[in-house]
Amino acid sequence: MSDASCSLIEDTELLAYADGELDARQAADIRRHLADCPECELRLRHLRASLEDFTWRIEEDKRRVSPPRPWQNLKPEFNRVDRELAARLPRAAPRTHRWLAVAATVLVAVIIYQFSRENSVSAAELLDKAAQTGAPTEPGRRIRMKTRQNVFVRPAKLTATTPQHAANDSSFTHIKALFEQARFSWEDPLSARAFAEWRNHLGEKSDEVTVLGSGNQLAERQYRIRTTTPEGALAEASLTLRANDLRPLQETLRFRNNEWVVIAEAEPAGDMPSRQMEPLPPIAASREDISQESVEETPAGADEELHVIAALNRIGADLGEPLEVRREEAERRILVTGIGIDPARQKQILGSVAGIPGVSVHFEDPHPVESPPIESAPAPVAAGPESPLHDLLKEKLGAGRPAGQFVDQVLALSDSALSRAHALYSLSERFPSEIERAFEPHDRSLLASIRLQHHRALLSTAHQLERELDTLLSGAVRERAPPVRCGTWQQCAAGLLRTTQELDETLNLALAGTQPEPTEQLTSKLGETLERWLQAVRASGMSSP
């Protein structure tokens, strides 16, 4: 081995060596080679560093994710099992009884789980509960209402005694009229009650409840309820509630005439004497004021982020490259960070975002002596006699094409589909529909062009993958999956990612796994997953509402 050229030691072998998986003779060979070959020695160090990074991060994350409830004491369960066994053993009771007990335990667990899940996703219940418990009552509470042209600060709740002089301003009345038209409470708009009253009178509507944040503390999490409807003046409303006390924090209302209002709690009016609790006159904001405001909160500020993503997309740097784009709201800048990118590519990246205001680019080079490893083609995987579909593959492919080549090609296509699905998902997370709708038309088209580019690439991969798998699945009965229905492309993207992961998993298990499942079962599962995936891919190209 010591004479062997470095290319003969594959990463798999080095990794197995690092993991102590080689037998003594193989390990000694590698050790000898490493002593003579600084290049392989460096590769090994990098492998180890990556594994250490991963281990460190997993252990850190593991400490962070505590389960939702305290751990149950298992002792009473052990005692129960013991009692059942003691009662049953002398009579040599059938084994099924014990498993019935397990089944009962699982059933209870499932019922509890489903109960909690139902609760967690029902918008109506959440609103009901929030209206009862989460209504803030402090008298000095104020809200800030931001519209396309204006920013108002006013008391959160208007009463009959609240002075109304500000209502004479024309822009103020314009918004107020929209609220009235939509039958959305103008008196107390940032409240679960107002949201629920509006929602309750809708005939056709669709709800979505999202949990934001995943910290251990309930106080760090929020619920966002989003309701969309084809009825009335208000097309979409979303309300964010703090999870621990269901206090309403922010609300976005999107009217059908493209007007929008973002309502949030204003700074505490602690220094404001209570007698001044009157609506402040609307701020006749100059364009400058608005743009300053807009950096602080949704929906603006996202447009620069979109321009950065578009610029990176033009040079193909948005697909799995070690680049991170983050909007730093406090600093009012978009930060692009890259690690381990070679100097020529750094120049390209810098050039691509030059000219976009407020962008900072930062590169870090952990391995200056080594160019980043690029996998041109994945190493052949185990598709030999171990593959559950090996016989079928041989039969269908014939003598002209080795099974290994087929497996590599299919898994490479699946990898490429995964990276596109990830790109679309990440786009949907960055630019949820409320942000997308607030974009200027040219930015909306820019966003559409990026996602449609991913969609077209996915369609092409889907086409190739379907053609490859047709060879394998010809003769198998395949039912077309029902079309995927999702309200927005953002929702489609989450479904697409999930289905792509399922397909990747099924392909890996069928082509490179050792599951003892019968061939027929495997091909039918593969066919079913493929069909569902194809529908998800088609849906991912839907146009924005």
Next chain:
Amino acid sequence: MDEARIVSLHAQVEQLYEDARQDIYYYLLTFGIDPGQAQDLSQETFLRLYMVLREGQQIRNERAWIFRVAHNLGLNARASQKKVRPIGTDFEVPLPVAAENPERNLLEAERRSLLDRAIRELSPQQRQCLLLRVEGLRYQEIAGIVGISISTVAEFLRRAVSKLKRVAHE
């Protein structure tokens, strides 16, 4: 089974439960199931171990055994779940950065965020194989748990590490 043996079994499984329940819970979360259900299934895993030991079965490597049971429970739960959250959506909340050296910590946070992205982009099997490796299991045991061949385990690990390598520091 005599009383002393039963008492010793209680202690043995309780100890393992104490040591490994968080690992099992964390592993079950990789199936994209609800945290509450993942916790129920973690407890179920140890109860099953106890039942099997009470039946007098010998288990050579209990740690590998519980991961295998958890894996199967996780697969079943995911299959019966109507709405599965996309796998790999955790690692999204940046952890608080200590304040002593803001400049260095900022770099650290950025590197972590890149690492998190690399982890999110691993396929479910790559991630599970890596995770099981972190749990100290051998390739053969991982293969038995995930239901793939040993050479596939090696290949999944290689692909995963090659993705992570791009952000690794020395």
